[in-house]
Amino acid sequence: MVVKVYGPSYASPKRVLVCLIEKEIEFETVPVDLLKGGLKDPEFLELQPFGTVPVTQDGDYILFESRAIMRYYAEKYKSQGTDLLGKTIEERGLVENWLEVEAHSYNPPIYTLTVQIMVSPKLGFPRDENLIKESEEKLAKVLDVYEEKLSKSKYLAGDFFSLADLSHLPFTQYLVSQMGKEYMIRSRKHVSAWWDDISSRPSWQKVLQLYAVPF
DSSP states (O other), X not given: OOEEXXXXXXXXXXXXXXXXXXXXXXXXXXXXXXXXXXXXXXXXXXXXXXXXXXXXXXXXXXXXXXXXXXXXXXXXXXXXXXXXXXXXXXXXXXXXXXXXXIIIIIHHHHXXXXXXXXXXXXXXXXXXHHHHHHHHHHHHHHHHHHXXXXXXXXXXXXXXXXXXXXXXXXXXXXXXTTTOOTHHHHTSHHHHHHHHHHHTSHHHHHHHHXXXXXX
């Protein structure tokens, strides 16, 4: 059964796409136009009652929330493609640990930066410069922790690429390109090397080639 992924142009769905490519899972994509109210379409709300992307549809099995989707497919197809969960229960624990860090410490400030710098102008709203400054400061503190961690291991959960690293790809790509804040990565030696490594993976490069930034 081919997995359908809704909203492939946006950041969170791209987490799912990279995961599926790494796991060698066949998929197709269904575009959703957020700026034209696609998330409020009744048919879409039947799949995702909270009106956000991504959504995956695998036959009659529907999931939403990008990290939940990644965990599901990484586990279901653990022996296929790249092992993104670790080989031992201890490694799995570290993957989950840093995936939670990404969700609760890294993503909130970088998401706010994305909204303020990239999305608000498209919607005709002024940027909140104080909020941008505050969010950049919060993100910098997280990156300082990453710098220390990555001085001791190649990837966040150890010396293997995992969901913990993969989950950072879409919004960090915005940071270093569309937002013009690459210095936040390059000013930290080990974070910079880590970013070069994970962002050069063929799976991510394929996603960038297939699905342009929507705004």
